[in-house]
Amino acid sequence: MGRPVTVRQDDDAVTAVVDDVELFRYVHSPATPAFEGPKPYLHPVRTLAGDVVTAFRPHDHRWHKGVQMTATDVSGENFWGGVTYVRDQGYVALPNVGTMRHEEFELDGARVGERLSWYTEAGERWIEESRSLAVLDVEDDSWTLEFVTTMTNLCAWPLVFGSPTTNGRELAGYTGFFWRGPRSFTGGTVLAADGGAGQELMGEAARWLAFTGHHDEVDRSSTLLFVDHPDNCTHWFVRSTPFAAVNPSFAFHETLELAPGGALSLRYRLVVGTGEWSRDRLEAHVEDHPW
Numbered sequence: 445m446g447r448p449v450t451v452r453q454d455d456d457a458v459t460a461v462v463d464d465v466e467l468f469r470y471v472h473s474p475a476t477p478a479f480e481g482p483k484p485y486l487h488p489v490r491t492l493a494g495d496v497v498t499a500f501r502p503h504d505h506r507w508h509k510g511v512q513m514t515a516t517d518v519s520g521e522n523f524w525g526g527v528t529y530v531r532d533q534g535y536v537a538l539p540n541v542g543t544m545r546h547e548e549f550e551l552d553g554a555r556v557g558e559r560l561s562w563y564t565e566a567g568e569r570w571i572e573e574s575r576s577l578a579v580l581d582v583e584d585d586s587w588t589l590e591f592v593t594t595m596t597n598l599c600a601w602p603l604v605f606g607s608p609t610t611n612g613r614e615l616a617g618y619t620g621f622f623w624r625g626p627r628s629f630t631g632g633t634v635l636a637a638d639g640g641a642g643q644e645l646m647g648e649a650a651r652w653l654a655f656t657g658h659h660d661e662v663d664r665s666s667t668l669l670f671v672d673h674p675d676n677c678t679h680w681f682v683r684s685t686p687f688a689a690v691n692p693s694f695a696f697h698e699t700l701e702l703a704p705g706g707a708l709s710l711r712y713r714l715v716v717g718t719g720e721w722s723r724d725r726l727e728a729h730v731e732d733h734p735w
Contacts, residue, residue: 449554481525483544508624529608617696625688629657669715
């Protein structure tokens with residue numbers, strides 16, 4: 445795995461450190477306003493050069509917090525935070541904003557295992573989730589976060605996962621594993637597998653997608669490479685303007701139904717790289733690090 449990783453836990457967060465660089469702070473018990481959908485998040489996330497590649501609570505979408513596992517529509521409940529898109533009405537503030545509550549950790553070297561519960565705003569426990577975050581492949585100028593989650597339906601009825609697009613808003617199918625980039629990354633470069641590039645990738649499928657942005661204050665760029673597991677059936681939500689965001693959505697164009705007692709498993713890798721990576725380097729990295 446390269447250089448050793450130290451994982452530390454305190455009352456509200458877990459941190460992963462390499463040498464003297466804190467790669468991420470995973471806040472598991474945040475003091476988040478209820479309207480913003482309280483849930484664990486990773487922020488700040490840093491490159492090995494120490495540059496921050498996440499945004500926290502931006503003024504345009506205060507429920508965006510670094511890197512999070514989210515869900516915009518689960519049978520009418522909003523675990524994303526903020527307003528809900530309603531067909532033929534637009535975005536509406538509804539009493540449906542749920543929470544994801546940390547239950548317990550299991551630390552194993554550079555891997556963090558966690559158990560969580562998803563509660564509706566009315567206080568009903570609908571989903572039990574087990575997730576793991578692991579630091580892999582610490583190299584000279586990059587490191588990899590592997591994020592694995594399994595969500596189990598605790599209800600006696602099917603749960604239907606959707607998105608604003610499944611509710612009628614074109615090309616807004618965001619739900620699931622979501623990254624919000626720093627303000628300085630606005631207008632950054634988007635590349636994807638098979639020659640894909642730019643915001644034209646919105647709603648498209650590709651086995652990987654990368655975003656390169658430029659930092660304020662320091663003369664450096666950073667590249668984030670998102671690698672989708674073949675079993676996820678992802679379509680990408682991606683923006684470089686008006687802000688930087690990437691989300692491998694599992695319910696972009698079509699809803700996903702989870703039967704009572706059924707489990708949905710998803711797996712992603714996020715490579716955090718120093719500098720501006722070329723398409724050749726991105727493709728070589730993916731080929732050299734297969735699932």
